[in-house]
Amino acid sequence: MNTKDIASTLEKVYKEAGDFLPLNGTDYVEFYVGNAKQAAHFYKTAFGFQSLAYKGLETGSQDYSSYVLAQDKIRIVLTTPLNSKSPINDHLRKHGDGVKVIALWVDDAVKSYNETISRGAKSFMEPSKEEDSNGFVIRSGVYTYGETVHLFVERKNYNGIFLPGYKAWKSDYNPTTTGLKYIDHMVGNVGWNEMNTWAEYYQKVMGFVNVLSFDDKDISTEYSALMSKVMSNGNGRIKFPINEPAEGKKRSQIEEYINFYEGQGVQHLALATDNIIETVSVLKSRGVEFLTIPTVYYDELQSRVGKIDENITELAKLGILVDRDDEGYMLQIFTKPVEDRPTLFYEIIQRKGATSFGKGNFKALFESIELEQAKRGTL
Ligand code: FE2
Secondary structure, rough: OOOHHHHHHHHHHHHHHHOOOOOOOEEEEEEEOOOOOHHHHHHOOOOEEEEEEOHHHHHHHOOEEEEEEEEEOOOEEEEEEEOOOOHHHHHHHHOEEEEEEEEEEEEEEEHHHHHHHHHHOOEEEEEEEEEEOOEEEEEEEEEEEOOOOOEEOOOOOOOOOOOOOOOOOOOOOOOOOOOEEEEEEEEOOOOOOOHHHHHHHHHOOOOOOOEEEEEEOOEOOOOOOEEEEEEEEEOOOOOEEEEEOOOOOOOOHHHHHHHHHHHOEEEEEEEEOHHHHHHHHHHOOOOOOOOOOHHHHHHHHHHHHHOOOOHHHHHHHHOOOEEEEOOEEEEEEEEEEEEEOHHHHHEEEEEEEOOOOOOHHHHHHHHHHHHHHHOOOOO
8 A cells, every 4th residue: 555545544444433542653662681781781882772761779679670772762671580580580481582562652541541452452551650750651551462562651741761760871881873763663473374363453452554465475485485464553653564474385484483482472673764874884883783685686676676876886785675666765674683592683774755665675585584594494
């Protein structure tokens, strides 16, 4: 669907159901990790995130520590348990490091909770008010695929650094940013035949619409395949593609993820930049590892995407991919998984008009992923 089709579909949907879950944007993404102090160092050093807020023994938090890092509009929270009794351990034992919370910024966390629960969402956290001298925040939450949750964050009556209970995190170690601006989309991997269930969940329970679909013919190589549906909220600020594995000659990359994550979960976060060549050059120099693309990809690039502003030799040197739709073009590149289990990775994306997700790159990209799977013995 192009932007016009999406707008008319949304109009129809809201005429029938009303926009019962208005979302202002992503509030933060919280990861459960084995060692938050070291993970924070990685995200500062490698990705250029800035120290924002902290919670831990020094602030009276006895059970867990959380480090909040920011870069432009992106906010991530890294949380680790401080003793064996914390339920966070169960999550870590099963899944390893990964995304637990995709928090959404709303004007009314009680209404968001009631609207989604009444449409069939499973409760994670009833609306609860947290306060300190800077005001109060109301948060509530529901489960989505696997053990992943959405928290609704109402912060209009709060002007502290992050959330009540956090103090500003002042650090002497402050590497520069890398030009990352906002989260473009976040992708969930679900099990065999589960894609439609979760696409429907986002439609019925959260008022999203399906703006794009890819079947196994779009996304297959000789060996592995997947299917995907892109779900978007009303204002388009939140986009959640949902992937499921498809039959191929060998194991789908989605199946590999689900085996190692031991369940459904977040596969990748796409982070947007205004200058992908500069951002990727810096990320590489700071140790971020990207998938490599066969040079033959660049021989055909010009004829496939037409005229672009960037120098193709420079794109080839960095391994950046390009795709065009009827609204413009986009540039993208994918990191290798950022933990030992082959689970979560990142996409760096720059949009120049295009609203799509790089369908023209799937083949080159998946051949590259298969190469990595073969090295791991999981193809
Ligand atoms: Fe993506």
